[in-house]
Amino acid sequence: MPDDASACLNCGACCAHFRVSFPYLEAAARNLPESDLVPVSPHLVCFNGTQSHPVRCTHLDGTVGHQVSCRIYHQRPHPCREVSPGDDQCRKARAAHGLTWPPS
Template sequence: MAADVTEAAEPSPCQSCGACCSYSENWPRFTTEDDDQLDLIPPQFVNARLSGMRCDGDRCSALSGKIGEATRCDVYAVRPEVCRTCMPGDAECAMARRRHGLPVI
């Protein structure tokens, strides 16, 4: 039986979380990106060492919104590989959510 097309898709839990983007200034690092990919990230979001995203404390500068309520990545389409591989409910997600007092998903 086909799914009812009137049902709305569930929003990503990430849009009401953001904990992984506010866990450690060392986490949003560059790893496998080539220069062409890195050039797509606006320079104001890149740290002085050019090794990862600029952070304000432990919070990635590209994260907008309030942790645990509503968040978004201002560079989502060009975010680093480490950000692309973090998945809702994985070990890194759980660790970050616990640090912010959010329930593990």
């Protein structure tokens, strides 16, 4: 879920489609609780809930495609910030949840 995107508040598809992995050092720098992290490699972790199907980040609140929020919005790591509404990743995630772009 990126910055300042009103469409995202009614979506959350990217939080329920991709594995959200990032360096352990980033998790530590952002003060993310270790209990929410799953090891991916010696240096990478991912958010619990995004390592297997059906994917749903442990930090996502609400119902995908209706109303959602991120419980750690200000601490979220770089993969969450990189997807932009309407970009390829966004469209792929939305399509997987039966959501078109632009939102109807």
